[in-house]
Amino acid sequence: MSLDDKTEKPHDRLAKALEADLSATDALILQRMASENAPRIPEVTAHLVGAGGKRLRPMLTIAAARLCGYQGSLHHNLAAAVEFIHTATLLHDDVVDESKQRRGRPTANLLWDNKSSVLVGDYLFARSFQLMTDTQNLRVLSILSNASAVITEGEVLQLSAAEDLATTEDTYYKVVRGKTAALFSASAEAGAVLAGAPEEQISALHDYGESLGIAFQVVDDLLDYLSDAKTMGKNVGDDFRERKLTLPVIKAVAKATPEERAFWVRVIDKGDQHEGDLEHALELMKAHGSLEETRQAAIGWADRGRARLAILPAGDLRDMLDDLADYVVARLR
């Protein structure tokens, strides 16, 4: 990674600009993660919260608050709260279905058992509400408690849509708006509300966060099918093996010949997967242009998000948020 500002990644530039705020947030996260009565809790969270994640959601909160002129320090509480909600959903995502285990697949929670993942996730949820309550701002509480409900609805909807070839793009976007975009939009919106920004700025930052979140998830789902070093450690084909109906698959299924359809029914609906099926799925997606269409969709969402920034005060922070939307999509290049 270059130290030259021009070639530095937008994410890193934003992180550098918000360094003091992010450090204060990290300190608060460490402090609120602790439990006098249950010392096991920080053990479980430390490897998640401290793992040098991208901190995208806290950055959105802090940048939104700053962009709207916030001068206090409660945006750190909000930033810690959104990171806790995010970490809690990661922990709960790790809980494995019994049926899935029985198929002999590796479990996602090797380090900790199901029960610990659930309880520590619950602890972080509770802590996040304490952090929000600290702000004494009822509108912020309303935004983030609504987002928490919507996130879970998205995850439940995803459970019902999994392994179901009839899933449409509409349903896909409903899932993505819930499980991913709701927290992105709430993170940005809550920062603006805390800053007492005018309604049009609050609304613009909400929309920016939402579009960024959708772009982010579409890119993630696309990367799951792209097999080069840029995927940074992700296993190619995880979604395929878990029979998830993500955008590239939905697009390929929509254009499938009867013969291709039989293939999708076998590998997704029935889960009867063999050696070479992932490669064949990839060929079908390429043949129908599904991967390229998915890429274009992501770029479209990023553009939509950037367009909403125009209303906000011009300056470095706005430019960096603008770049960030590009960057989310640039993971594809």
Added chain:
Amino acid sequence: MSLDDKTEKPHDRLAKALEADLSATDALILQRMASENAPRIPEVTAHLVGAGGKRLRPMLTIAAARLCGYQGSLHHNLAAAVEFIHTATLLHDDVVDESKQRRGRPTANLLWDNKSSVLVGDYLFARSFQLMTDTQNLRVLSILSNASAVITEGEVLQLSAAEDLATTEDTYYKVVRGKTAALFSASAEAGAVLAGAPEEQISALHDYGESLGIAFQVVDDLLDYLSDAKTMGKNVGDDFRERKLTLPVIKAVAKATPEERAFWVRVIDKGDQHEGDLEHALELMKAHGSLEETRQAAIGWADRGRARLAILPAGDLRDMLDDLADYVVARLR
């Protein structure tokens, strides 16, 4: 159950006195349980929330608010919120450890898989925070978000204390205060705060709720070892098989001879249980008076709770709360 008021159970008398409030709460529960985007959610919760549970926690909230002269309708939101928190913890308790499953024991969530239990529990948590936020009362939000964190700490502490013979009564009570009493005390306290009660009444209702919760859990743990019809469908020995260090066991282990200790090490620490072990454990508990001591402990907590009611306005509601403390312990007779 008799219709004669004199022989009617205190719980039923209280439920009758609060009938209109409880109906309004039930309506709110049904309304907030619904999910437009994920219709599966009310399916999962209906059999829990609608299963005619005792509604002890919502009753505490409503009774506390009424006792302190509350005239509005936001106590229904609070009552629904505490029932949602309770139901969410039940759902999350149902998530099974992989290790436990491997021992071939029946799972607690036969109807729904682990993932659904987790997500729907999360949904209820989020909904409970929305309901609390509706009250626009920051102190109430603070009480209930703190309680949520403490509940989880209690459950995590219980996980670490399980299967560990060194667990003391101190640790046991720490677990109980967290996993059970924290929500009882918060339910009563929040009702009083919503009513704008004087501090001494708020504090008295908090303490009453806490003692009632501890008594309730101690009785529950005792009933797990008592094998007659009064246990109402509970399986005798569940805690024993799950190697939980509850009060009767802790008391028996404290008085164990070296030979008896070896038995406890085998069945609890090592989990090497055979036919007849539960019966032998019961004999040891009876021989050392552990069951009777546990019963006395529960009565002591109930008495402590009742004593704190003296400061509250005299009348039917206070009398019924007084009776309720007796009733919780009377499950033992």
